[in-house]
Amino acid sequence: MTHSRNNSFGITPLLIFSVLFLMGAYFVFAAVQGDYGIFRRVQVEAEIETLRNELDALEADVASLRNKTRRLSDGYLDLDLLDTQARATLGLMRSDEILIH
Numbered sequence: 001m002t003h004s005r006n007n008s009f010g011i012t013p014l015l016i017f018s019v020l021f022l023m024g025a026y027f028v029f030a031a032v033q034g035d036y037g038i039f040r041r042v043q044v045e046a047e048i049e050t051l052r053n054e055l056d057a058l059e060a061d062v063a064s065l066r067n068k069t070r071r072l073s074d075g076y077l078d079l080d081l082l083d084t085q086a087r088a089t090l091g092l093m094r095s096d097e098i099l100i101h
Helices: 007-033 036-071 080-089
Strands: none
Touching: 007 036
16 A cells, blocks of 8 residues: 655745744844844943933032032131122122123
């Protein structure tokens, strides 16, 4: 008794190739565009650089404010700074000064 083979298996290699191709295309797309992809990494690195620049600017502002606070404290009083702050806050000027608008 001989068994004849059914030739319906001809579509199977094409189906396997198609599935593997689609899976490969999906993984390539995910590697480039996905949440952990190349484009997202570039975006995150640019965001990190922007935030570092903001942090540097804020640290400089904090250092300046600490210096002014120290200079206006009871233990160390900078009269020039106090005079400048009082004039700016109160809108006053000395009698020997000329105001130009």
